[in-house]
Amino acid sequence: MTLPKKRQLTHDRLRTSVQRLLLETDWTDITVQHVSSQAGVSIGTFYNYYDSKDDALRDVRTCLTELVKKDILLVLNTQAEVESRISILIKYFINILNSQSTWANYFYRAESFADRLDGGLVSLLEPLILESALFQKSHFKDAKIAAQFVENGIYPLLKNYHDKNQVVPESESVQIVILALSAMGLIGSSLDSAAKVVCPMTPLASLPQSIYELENTKAGYA
Structure with a gap:
């Protein structure tokens, strides 16, 4: 083996250092000296x-974004059904808050999803949203808006739970999804059934992770 x-x-040590500091400290309080020393x-x-230091954060964010998107x-x-996939997507980040403590710190110590996930x-x-089955049921013309x-509604809500060291009960998780789907113009039984879909738990390994090992094994699981 080479x-x-x-x-x-x-490079791997620097990337791991950035991750470790992000789990413990607000990024605004971290300096290049902190990263180097770590x-x-x-x-x-x-x-x-x-x-x-922001260049280092962008690098780590891009690497971890690829990992998370594959998992999602x-x-x-x-x-x-697209409604159920949207429900799963929202509940994925609720699951992270509830059971993946290091990933929860990574995401919810920030100010937005975009701070930790490329494109948010x-x-x-x-x-x-653009999938025709959903788009035809909605009352808006701009999926990005x-x-x-x-996103702007969900992120501060989940961050507040994290800041208070609280988990999101399943009943409240369902309500969050219902509100999100309702905002997209969905009504009726399809909304309720989609909101109750259970997001599978994935064995995503805790942070910090060696980016070098991830890139060579194409894995992200313990």
């Missing part, structure tokens, strides 16, 4: 890889 090069290992490298070495695709494929929830929700409206 051993990783020193540069790859150093990774055990000099500040000069940090700048061999990144132009700024697995659970979305368990449902045929909108990038996942908009294509589902609808997706942004839902």
Whole structure:
């Protein structure tokens, strides 16, 4: 087996350092010195890889976004109806809040989904809204606006639960989904049945994770 090069290992340590700090501290309070010290490298070495701390965050966010989106695709494929897939998508992030403590810290220590997920929830929700089966039932013409409206409502709500160290009961999870689907113009029995769909729990490994190992194994599970 070929051993990783020193540069790859150093890059991996920096990425892991960013993750670890994000789980413990607000990003605005983190400095390049913090990242470098956590990774055990000099500040000069940090700048061999990144132009700024925000550049480092973007790199880690992109890597973890790919992992999360692959995971979400697995659970979305368990449902045929688009309303149920939207329900699954929303409940996925509720599940993270309720049972994936390190991922919950990663997402809900931020100010928006877009801070931790490339494109935010909108990038996942908009294509589902555009599916003809749902779009024909809705009363709006701009799927992106609808997706942004839902994201802007859901994120602060879940962040508030996280800040209070509370879980979202299933009954409230159903109500959150009903509100989201209602905002898209859905009514009737299809709304209620979709809101009650259970999102499967996935064995997503805890953070921090070695990006180097993820890229080489194409895995994200313990």
